[in-house]
Amino acid sequence: MDRRAFLRDAAMAAATLALSPATAAASSARRGSPYLRVVDGVTWDKAPCRFCGTGCHVQVGVKNGRVVAIAGDANAEVNKGLLCVKGYHVGLALYGKDRLTRPLLRRNGKLEPITWDEALEIVARRVLRDPKGFAIYGSGQWTIPEGYAANKLMKGGLSSNQIDPNARLCMASAVTGYLATYGVDEPAGCYDDLDRCDVLVVWGNNPAEMHPVLFSRVMDRRSRGEKVILIDIGTRRTRTSAFADHVLTFKPNSDLALANGIMHLLLERDAHAKDFVARHCAFRADSSPPTLDGKAITFEEFRRSLAPYTPEHVSQLSGVPAAEIERLASLFSNRDLRITSIWCMGPNQHTSGTAMNTLLHAVHLLSGHFGRPGDAPTSLTGQPSACGTVREVGTLAHALPGGGVVTNAQHRKQAEEIWGVPAGRVSAKPGYHTVELWRRFSTPTERGGDIHTIWVQVTNPAQSLPNVDALVTPSRKLPDKFLIVSDVYPTATTRIADLVLPSALWVEKNGMFGNSERRTQQWFKMVDPPGQARDDAWQLIAVARRLHDKGFAGMRDARGRFLFSVGGEGQPERPIWDWAHYYDVNVDEHLFDEYRRFTRHKHKDLAPYAEYVKARGLRWPVVQQPDGRWRETKFRFSGFDDPYVAKGKEFDFYHSTSKDGRAQIWFRPYAPPPESPDQEYPFWLCTGRVLEHWHTGTLTIRIPQLRRSVPQAYVELNREDARRLGIQNGEIVRLETRRGALDLPAWIDGRGQPPPGSLFVPFFDERLLVNQLTLDAHDPFSKQPDYKKCAARVVRRNKHG
Amino acid sequence: MGDGSEEPRAPRGRLASLFLLAALTVAGVGFLTGASEEGPRGLGYRPARPLDPGAVVTAPAQRDLRTTLWGANAGMYEGAVPALGMITMPAGPPPPRSDQIRQTTSQVRATRRAYNGAPPTIPHAIDQVQAPSCLACHERGMQLAGKTAPVMSHRRFDGCIQCHVPAVPPFPLVETAPVENTFQGLTALARGERAWTGAPPTIPHPTLMREDCNSCHGPGGAFGLRTPHPERASCTQCHAPGALLDQRTTLFPPARDR
């Protein structure tokens, strides 16, 4: 064979190889990935981890169309090559044996396979029945383009704001906290603070299990000889406490009193940051009626409001010794120290969640521990894209992409312009927040239940909503209510759904996430989804097209083009609604580059898609430099780093609610919780997570290494309580609240140790659903429910016979 | 990340037994660390007791305390006394090597991890909170009664149980159903390249988190992986790691500023 013939054969072999669907999808999706490494037949590429909001990057090893290995990404700034046990096993999440692979329709009580064509037709008909009663319930696990497509479909297509995400249940109070304080959402600092802080204060949070890689990022500094003081303020002892210098155990809900106690001492000792406060802060308190912005108060009024919060009084309210409160105040008084506070679900899943969040910012602002590397109040998120998809894309019932709100005419106009839809298309009326949405869905239509269909994507509300028996179950008995669920595995929600759509998961599709530190991350599809499972974004676009083809006017823009048209001026329209052609183009790139245009007005600037292909994520605002490079921002509002702070200014809160460049220091009084232990239900019940499991456990429970380590839910109780009640370690006990009962094994001195009078149950186990027991009382501003405290009792089962 | 394997005992020595005695004391104080039993026959740990609904776990009676082993780590120190005669160094005669041995070792390793490169699971009970006690055995490695506690393959981190989780549920949790997962992990059968017959092979796996070669290849390592020349301490002087494997290559752009 001559050389030329050989080259021709080689080229043909390569082209033929590229014909197979797996390679085809990968090759067209992958065009331009600069990170591909091929070693020993394994192709490695970058992706953010699928699990928590830390946003570690992993290297995914693919061989023969399947994920075969995971490695920490050594070039990622977030995790620097390290992962946690979930991250190392994230690849296994794709391969549970019971993946959903076909659309399923409930007929005569049973879920039976149907075709995608039938499924899309059913969804479209449910929309057409009454577009205003059709809702989407999404998630902080949506990729950014998925959430954007859903938001555009609803707000720009159906003229309806009935879209809300599960993130309402996890970080809504963090959002309202940021808005009330800075006038704009999301942390000012970033993870770099963790490399610089001298003191880390952990508020109602267990990062050793929930954000393990971040926690090791701090704690590993100790093994390098650096001193980091860790203060663990919580309601039970956790793995984090084991590392802490000081553990402050407070009575549930009294965290407000603690924060006020610190501020009281700062003022009493005249140790607050006078210069910083005078130049950059203003004071606020609740207005009547209460609004998110509250009313301005003077410094003197602020000081007077705090007067009752003496160490002794706070100690009485919280159970924390006065000396510990004074220690905290002394640390915050010392501006030579760098202090970072982190928190997550503790202050967020809280009936005073907004209040507590504003107080955490207030402590840092009043003490001046703000805006220098290492000085930051930073809330963490639990979902991989709670920030990226929910908070930034605005997949909330009141929000528009880029930080806009539907009630603002200017924001609506901008959205209509970018979407190219006729003026007036975007509705000014906010949709229902999560709890209300599900309540309406579970209420008969004739009694005001005006939501007839909910399409759930990437989440599991039948397990994660509070008081499931009141919010979800009743709808299943109402014949005109229809539940559509897109998911990857059978879940508590698919089991009660009318229509189940099989979805692609993680690296089975292109995607983008936004983590807790404003970092936007991108990955390419690496393997094919199983069977007929398809991308969530495709599902949304295919339904939109179906509506378009049925003549639904909302699916056309002002020029009569399809709402999700890809092709552009003079180019033929790409049929992306046809699955066979979905990956002919990079739909993510098209959606993202359109979404980007929203991100300027709140200074959340995103770079073009292509920049994220090259980076391990970039922190917004990402601003183009004169030389054309895109520069990320680590410290917002700080003159030395944030390009939107005017030259020469040290700080500028340029979205200030008082319109004068100032951040708001709030006074919020301590108020008792809605339900407290009493004689009948003498225990506090707290719910949460464990290291090995994530969210409702649908992914992690299918990973052998994780499941074997923690195979089931349990109730933690204190040894003293156990002794008093005669409960043995491992004994199955009955846990009861006013809303329900659950049988669980007792684990004494197990993963965590609650103080006497407290219980803890992880919520991942769908066979032992603790959310049937929790309150649905929620924060007045954020509407986020409180999963962290309600009254409960423990009963020995043999007494029940 | 290494494994040992059952093997003929090495010559005995007095100094080493003193060291072991000291290490045992440390471990005893920590209560929880363990050594892994090895061998293709499977994992030798005690499974957690299945729990009947309403079952009551009884403590041993006072008079039985001296003779009864109970608690999560019962049996941890079985065979400890005979083991005092064992040593870890010097390694004695070169380890036997064959493809068969290598394959067997590889299979044993695979039972401990999801894929080659995954953090191995812990084949014994552990404390739920106090991670540093793992170091009592794993900081320097130890052999005990035919079981090997491998040296950590990576530098010291403070949260061992962030990545390494027990392979059986801790009491009182019970596994109720098998997990069906079709994942097939990358196997460890890759071999390093030799430039010519007799040349030192390159390192066929990434060295991220596997910086201490002794963990698998040192004198406590399993046959098939154990080096025949443990006395040469600087492994990478002759065995080259792969830049592409280690994500150190400049073939693709740096994380930022591009």
Place this chain on the structure above:
Amino acid sequence: MPISGLVLTLVAAPELRCRALAALSTDPRITLGEQRGDRLALVTETTTLGESRDLAESLIEIDGVALLEVVTVDFSDVDFGEAA
């Protein structure tokens, strides 16, 4: 003499598809390979890199071709002075 391996995605309409295949088979520089579904493998041989690029671009213009993917390009004989 650059030799490239390409994959074309053809549109679904049968008559357009036939027309595209006819057009492709008349060009002596193109060797058609296997077709699987709507995807067709082919190899092009040209004298210069510029010609190779022009040929690839002309393929997209053919009615009935939806998408072009370049799988391999052989540069071993290319005079890069010319290519620039």
